[in-house]
Amino acid sequence: MHADAAMGGRGILAAACLDDVTAASVAATLQALAIPFRLLLLTTLRRSSRSVTELASEVAMEQSAVGRGIRSKNRPADRNGYREP
Structure with a gap:
């Protein structure tokens, strides 16, 4: 074959x-x-949408780490470095 x-x-x-x-x-x-923890976050979000707070609680991680883990690097940042969600 x-x-x-x-x-x-x-x-x-x-x-x-x-x-x-x-x-x-x-x-x-x-x-x-x-990145294993990002894969964990994405597979958790695939089941249903959650806030960063809910997601952090569910995967037992700090909220700031979860926020960094789901932030897209491909979205354009404004002059302050903020990226639209």
Whole structure:
């Protein structure tokens, strides 16, 4: 069986067709998910939305750490460094 067929036709050949922008976006997503506590936060949020306070309580972490963990690095910051949620 061809390697691409083993992956339902979306594997190796599809990856070879990524443009630079899409590849960078996928790489950034995978990099974010490689951080264990961020993966924990995101999988917890996937079940339902929560406030930072609720999320911090549920995963037994400091609220400030949770806030930093869910902040997107891809959103543009204003001149004070604030990023829209």
